[in-house]
Amino acid sequence: MAKPSTETTFDSHRVSRRHFLGAAAGGAAGLTGILAAGRAPATAQAKELTFLTVASFVPATDTELKRQLDEWGAKNKVKVRLDIIAHLQLVTKKAAEVQSRSGHDLTALGPGLGDADLYFDHLADLNDVATDVAPKNGGWLNENDYLIRGKWKLLPWWMPPFPMAVRTDLLEQLGEKNPDTWEDWLRIGKKGKAIGHPLGIALGHSADANVTLLSILWSYGGSYVAKDGSTITINSKQTRQAMDFVKRLYTEAMDPEVLAWDDASNNRCLNAGKCIGIHNPISAYESAKKDKVTVPGKTQQIAEVIDHVNTPKGPVDRKATTGYWCVGVWNFSKNVELAKDFLRYHFQPENQARWVEAGHGFNMPFLANLTKHPVYKSDKQYRFIPEVAKVTVPPSWPGPTTAASQQVLDLYIIPDMFAQYATGKMNVDQAIAWGEKEMQEIYAGRRRKT
Amino acid sequence: MNSLSRWTRRSRPLFSVYLPVMPFVFFALFPLYFMFITSFKKNAELYDVTAVPFLIGRGVTFGHYELLSRETLFWSWFLNSLMVSLAATVISVVLGVLAAYPLARLRFPGGDSFGVAIFITYLVPPSLLFLPLSTVVARLGLSDSLWALVVTYPTFLVPFCTWLLMGYFRTVPKEIEECAMLDGCNRLQTLIRILLPVAVPGVICAALFAFTLSWNEFLYALVFVSPAELKTLTVGVFSELIRGDVYYWGGLMAGACVGSFPIVIAYVFFLDYYVSGLTAGAVK
Numbered sequence: 070m071a072k073p074s075t076e077t078t079f080d081s082h083r084v085s086r087r088h089f090l091g092a093a094a095g096g097a098a099g100l101t102g103i104l105a106a107g108r109a110p111a112t113a114q115a116k117e118l119t120f121l122t123v124a125s126f127v128p129a130t131d132t133e134l135k136r137q138l139d140e141w142g143a144k145n146k147v148k149v150r151l152d153i154i155a156h157l158q159l160v161t162k163k164a165a166e167v168q169s170r171s172g173h174d175l176t177a178l179g180p181g182l183g184d185a186d187l188y189f190d191h192l193a194d195l196n197d198v199a200t201d202v203a204p205k206n207g208g209w210l211n212e213n214d215y216l217i218r219g220k221w222k223l224l225p226w227w228m229p230p231f232p233m234a235v236r237t238d239l240l241e242q243l244g245e246k247n248p249d250t251w252e253d254w255l256r257i258g259k260k261g262k263a264i265g266h267p268l269g270i271a272l273g274h275s276a277d278a279n280v281t282l283l284s285i286l287w288s289y290g291g292s293y294v295a296k297d298g299s300t301i302t303i304n305s306k307q308t309r310q311a312m313d314f315v316k317r318l319y320t321e322a323m324d325p326e327v328l329a330w331d332d333a334s335n336n337r338c339l340n341a342g343k344c345i346g347i348h349n350p351i352s353a354y355e356s357a358k359k360d361k362v363t364v365p366g367k368t369q370q371i372a373e374v375i376d377h378v379n380t381p382k383g384p385v386d387r388k389a390t391t392g393y394w395c396v397g398v399w400n401f402s403k404n405v406e407l408a409k410d411f412l413r414y415h416f417q418p419e420n421q422a423r424w425v426e427a428g429h430g431f432n433m434p435f436l437a438n439l440t441k442h443p444v445y446k447s448d449k450q451y452r453f454i455p456e457v458a459k460v461t462v463p464p465s466w467p468g469p470t471t472a473a474s475q476q477v478l479d480l481y482i483i484p485d486m487f488a489q490y491a492t493g494k495m496n497v498d499q500a501i502a503w504g505e506k507e508m509q510e511i512y513a514g515r516r517r518k519t
Numbered sequence: 520m521n522s523l524s525r526w527t528r529r530s531r532p533l534f535s536v537y538l539p540v541m542p543f544v545f546f547a548l549f550p551l552y553f554m555f556i557t558s559f560k561k562n563a564e565l566y567d568v569t570a571v572p573f574l575i576g577r578g579v580t581f582g583h584y585e586l587l588s589r590e591t592l593f594w595s596w597f598l599n600s601l602m603v604s605l606a607a608t609v610i611s612v613v614l615g616v617l618a619a620y621p622l623a624r625l626r627f628p629g630g631d632s633f634g635v636a637i638f639i640t641y642l643v644p645p646s647l648l649f650l651p652l653s654t655v656v657a658r659l660g661l662s663d664s665l666w667a668l669v670v671t672y673p674t675f676l677v678p679f680c681t682w683l684l685m686g687y688f689r690t691v692p693k694e695i696e697e698c699a700m701l702d703g704c705n706r707l708q709t710l711i712r713i714l715l716p717v718a719v720p721g722v723i724c725a726a727l728f729a730f731t732l733s734w735n736e737f738l739y740a741l742v743f744v745s746p747a748e749l750k751t752l753t754v755g756v757f758s759e760l761i762r763g764d765v766y767y768w769g770g771l772m773a774g775a776c777v778g779s780f781p782i783v784i785a786y787v788f789f790l791d792y793y794v795s796g797l798t799a800g801a802v803k
Contacts, residue, residue: 119745124763126763126765153759158757161738162741165653168653168654277764333765341566342567352764356765363563
């Protein structure tokens with residue numbers, strides 16, 4: 070029945086099986102040895118400085134960063150590698166690298182300074198680097214904000230300030246001038262909505278919603294955590310005023326779609342010619358310019374009728390926040406000193422200047438001299454970015470940045486609280502009580518862990 | 520009367536088969552259609568809220584495909600996905616056959632519990648496993664190489680293939696194997712010469728599923744591999760074409776279109792095997 074050749078093969082199957090079992094046992098022993106030793110085989114340990122960062126919306130920014138890394142690598146005879154991922158993937162990647170205590174040497178952290186607290190035990194101290202680079206660049210903007218538990222566990226790297234983008238042609242049509250306060254924006258939004266051009270402020274689970282709603286909260290004198298970093302202050306008269314304002318904004322000046330918006334939605338709304346204004350970095354304008362998007366029904370490019378004005382002022386203050394993108398060095402890296410050396414190189418004034426220029430100013434460093442970079446005078450659209458940067462504070466303001474404050478952002482407690490009242494699901498007291506309870510549990514939970 | 524009954528006979532499938540099936544076909548194919556036409560629309564049209572989203576109204580552009588080909592490492596990612604998926608599929612199907620056969624055919628203490636345990640293993644979500652697996656991958660020195668994926672994909676593919684093949688092997692009559700053994704075949708020969716040729720539809724079905732799962736996998740590919748040139752298609756397209764709050768919708772759709780071709784081709788070629796493999800494996 071069986072062919073001889075096949076029989077030969079199977080006649081020897083006992084021996085083959087022994088060989089197989091032997092080889093398998095050897096392999097398993099090898100793997101066990103590697104796992105027990107906790108280190109990769111020698112062949113996998115070539116010296117290399119690796120840097121994980123997030124994709125910038127201006128690709129030239131990443132190109133310039135890679136150029137600097139390559140240049141530094143060539144000078145120091147170190148193999149270098151820049152890996153770029155979408156910002157949405159960074160949380161997963163950080164968690165895996167910390168869990169396995171291996172991965173990149175340098176890593177982007179954020180958005181927010183909270184990673185410094187969350188990964189405090191896994192990040193190398195950068196006190197020496199922070200002290201070295203600051204004087205050359207006119208000093209850090211707000212040094213105390215960046216110190217987590219009194220230490221430099223990361224360097225604040227760049228932020229995209231949030232001005233208001235506005236359609237100038239629609240303003241003209243409505244007989245309005247560039248608005249300056251949140252009340253101005255409500256008035257304009259109401260008029261705009263009446264002619265099919267509502268205001269676009271995200272109220273869903275997105276970073277933009279966190280940023281804008283916190284800006285409004287502060288502008289009305291409210292906050293969610295006190296300076297001591299533990300007292301929850303959301304239940305206040307000021308919060309009620311801010312929430313009443315947002316409810317009016319939602320019902321009178323916006324469309325319900327804002328409840329489901331992600332970070333890209335407001336860009337799309339402006340560039341589609343629908344929204345009269347959005348609170349956003351200059352990315353919408355830049356992509357409209359690049360894609361040559363036109364005003365609906367006209368041949369005029371929409372970028373030509375977009376202007377950017379200061380982040381709005383409220384009855385009490387003018388404040389804003391943004392994504393605080395940072396850079397850190399894992400303390401399990403084998404190249405901590407090399408990584409620090411590259412940071413010193415990257416934070417040299419001329420390298421920072423080239424990098425900011427490549428990013429069209431979207432990537433504003435937290436260094437005083439860089440806020441005066443010529444790029445902010447190169448296009449009138451950028452003129453308010455340094456102004457916005459001056460009033461930009463960390464999301465936990467006036468409290469310190471902690472893992473708990475980061476968690477409040479990551480769980481979108483603020484947008485949910487505002488949205489529940491704005492949509493009528495809860496009354497103002499219920500919404501605030503809900504938000505307060507959530508925040509208290511988060512802060513108490515984090516206290517228990519530390 | 521005759522012509523009426525002829526018409527009725529001919530049109531019966533239209534009402535009993537084709538029309539009832541139309542909503543399901545529409546439901547299944549609409550995402551593909553939308554993906555396809557979006558990949559050919561100009562950016563200006565993609566932004567236009569007044570444009571009809573289901574049609575191309577302002578001319579066709581190949582710009583998104585050019586963007587993928589010229590400004591990203593798309594074809595490297597495609598090749599990486601193909602290599603990883605094929606390797607993981609082969610490994611998983613081989614291991615699945617070797618595991619399914621004794622569980623389906625042999626009686627040994629704990630055999631049934633072992634079968635259930637394999638199924639439960641399949642139910643553990645990768646979002647729970649990626650953290651401990653990242654430690655294993657790092658300690659094996661496989662991080663940032665395609666081997667990390669070839670090694671980890673079978674962790675969810677082998678249980679699935681085993682479970683599916685166990686069901687299929689049980690549908691094959693024992694008697695034909697017993698005849699082979701009477702003729703002098705041992706267990707391994709029986710498996711290779713008798714059972715597997717009969718179980719080809721089941722094996723192809725398992726392979727197709729394994730290939731599809733590998734091809735679509737995202738989380739492990741994201742976590743275990745970082746260098747741009749080694750990314751798989753799912754991660755590469757996502758990383759390069761979502762930049763902050765700017766989404767390159769045309770490019771994303773173009774990537775998704777090209778990325779679905781291998782799966783479509785595989786299913787078109789093996790559809791008959793796939794259907795018979797699924798149904799035969801489902802009922803004993």
